[in-house]
Amino acid sequence: MPLHGGCPLRGSTDRTLVRVQELHDAPLAPLTTFRLGGPATRLITATTDAEVIDAVRAADDTGTPLLLVGGGSNLVIGDKGFPGTALRIATRGFTLDGTRLELAAGEVWTDAVARTVDAGLAGIECLAGIPGSAGATPIQNVGAYGQEVSSTITEVVAYDRHARETVTLANDACAFSYRHSGFKAEPERFVVLRVRFLLEDADGMSAPLKYAETARALGVEAGERVPLARARETVLKLRAGKGMVLDPEDHDTWSAGSFFTNPILTDDEFGAFHARVVERLGAEAAPPAFPAGDGRTKTSAAWLIDRAGFTKGYGTGAARISTKHTLALTNRGGATTEDLLTLAREVVAGVRDTFGVTLVNEPVMVGVDL
Template structure:
């Protein structure tokens, strides 16, 4: 794998050759973090810094490095589970802005609201991320998780990611290949303390106002078309938003089913041997005629449905009697009903993990990032 290209991370001089001085970033102490997350959970940060430019982001990272202060990066907060005790260091909220469209090439600043960016590309008649409408969070998080839904993943359109290398202290540009994308995974997730995403670049498609070919059966059914067909971009976006809203996956402050991180568990990917053992457990528990969802994902591997596993293990929609419960709309979402703590949420998550393991021999893996806690 080729090394990422690097650029100078220092502020550029002004027209007279003098170093530019950075404006002081916004800073708070003992700052609540729960309002910055979609779960609305977690204790305060010792210090909260809000950065609105790449230079401010880099400055905050370097300050934390020099003082050996723990650093937590926050974008849209849609994928974070933070301890009730909070975070004993600096929380860096990335609020950078930048939407640059050059033909079919798109560059987004890390702090751009993802749903807004998708809407603008659809309005511009460009295909490639339209199925990712309604996903909460910021653009900078999309390559970390290799965000995907309804048959699209960002890895299929990302060309480059500009990031700050916290080890070598420089800005680098990584190609799609160097990002090492896989299912809900990437180089950035594998090495979470090594890179901070600053900008994401995409190559979209001009298909005359039509979407990319529909790849997901549920979407095709909702549209009344066949898998592989193309439909008007706006129609597909609206359909995806309706599908997501029906599952409580579009943020609504009045709907506690959306006080979540979306899908809490990733879909398990099993080897052929593991899938055979799983198939036998399904037959034993549910009967020989029951077939578990199975999606081939490469030679020797099969993906199955975490939502199906949770439901068949007895954790149905709305499960739970406490302040943290499974969504009433989708079994894959764990939710805060308004008065939950992070420990309430984790207790429910652990119960689900243990129940699925006992029933089917599969250990579910959480998708959200945990801060100061673990399952």
Template sequence: MQVLEDAPLAPLTTLRLGGPARRLVTAGTDAEVIAAVRAADDAAEPLLVLGGGSNLVIGDAGFDGTVLRIATTGFELDGTTLELAAGEIWADAVTRTVDEGLAGIEFLAGIPGSAGATPVQNVGAYGQEVSSSITEVVAYDRSAGETVVLSNAECDFSYRHSRFKADPERYVVLRVRFALEDNGGRSTPVRYAETARYLGVEPGERVEVAAAREAVLLLRSGKGMVLDPADHDTWSAGSFFTNPILTPDQYAAFLTRLDGRTAPAYPGPDGCTKTSAAWLIDQAGFGKGYGTGPATLSTKHTLALTNRGNATTADLVALAREIRAGVRAAFGVELVNEPVTVGVDL
């Protein structure tokens, strides 16, 4: 276990923003993770759990407590059953499953961050979510002071949400277990229209898992969603806002604000309708590359707020607030940020 005082946090996040941690603890085993959590809890000290830093906005003042960086490793594949340590690099794990010809997470290629973060956010992209393949999550329960195993149903997954996100102070994910599919090297059904068009198939068809992964990587790269230190469009937290899910009444009110435009609309849960945050942002006047300061929208995708190299978190937050207010004024829809915020209020 490595312990550093007054440690910079910005280099540990994909936004490269945020002040220092009073103490940074890097844990390489589950036992070290649990020991660090218990030590912080016993001392009643604030604790921030850090994985890949890809879905995190840290305030400029940093974190006045212990930041626990989970650096555990472990990739165990038994047939179609996969167990990942929380610290495993997610993109690398996807590549390894595709190399084995297994399906289930192939459309989640190129997503930055660690495996332990995927159930927290119910990570999803291109028509696939981890909730469709996760069977169990092994976590340390800070309230009970013990390690627990939560089934898929107990994780309470929904769109970009889970039990872990709803109660962020309670659980620290240690391991994630998946049930993958052996379809003879074929993918799960292609569900996302853009991916289907790119692959030249109809939605619902299957393709080679390697072809699915490559298509997703190319599509993500075109939107600046694959990390590249030389490309400031990738200095982001990915999609900054979730796609709004509107109740029937909210959707009816939304339709009255369109002025003849046709907004994307997809069936949501309980009779709700999901629309596109990217479309709303663009139509509200915030196009690709919007902004003149050190924090701007990506030149490749309106959902990514980026650090152009010398931004502060305050710069990024000001841009996020401007965009959120503009969408609210134009369409009466309140955008919700997807990244976790620490020491900063949007």
């Protein structure tokens, strides 16, 4: 759905590009956590908001295709690369005013989370270890272990390519939903520059724990609080155990994290799905089911993948399912993007044939599709 409610922000610039790094026929694979994909015709690295805006305007003025690259943790780039300008957003800025936090789009997300925990502020501690940049978090409505950024974001400052001005969008104008937002719905319109959050000063304690796995790992009940540092450390351990914390020596982390989103089904769809589960796995089988509002139910993509026969480590080529988590598709070294997509298509087809549910990819596809 479209975003609305934006207001112009003073400070937009018409200055020409200066100080940016520019490369031609530039490899993009090293800028992604998959380490896959061909080159871009042109790669620009911008370190200020003004440079970002100038690069975007230059591409728009000449009709040049534009690819935005942040931390590269949510990109699948085709083997042929990108025939246009890739703009790497490397802006920096961490501003804390009481419980109000502002992050430049290029800030490393996991480092920002660590700094808020050190400052004694709660609200994003369970999002520790998520790779990528701060600017990507509102686009995907990044979430994990019972927290989503939409619950703490107050405003997003973005460049509106249609209006050719910088705007500030309040939370309700961002159209947040599960792993989605208005930014994701209109990918050619907005370029995120800064993200503003309202955190909580809870005397060094975490926000109430919402995720059962986290609470169990901490030895407390859901809804309780624990020391902030302990919450962050526990989440990092949980993520590392699933290959979800970047480690160049661990091929299970050569991935985009969860490759598929958890399906959200209507009552009728869930009923049909449950019937297939009983038919395939027996009357005692009970698929995960979580209320998702509006008469819908969320189930587990990982459960579907595993029960359809795609277990940890599945595959024989250079692209395989992670040995630690069935939701992660990985590059074991030497894979191509087509290798990865062949595996992804096999998983999608297998889950659909087994349970009648079609999985949806979470990473952004560039020059390819499933």
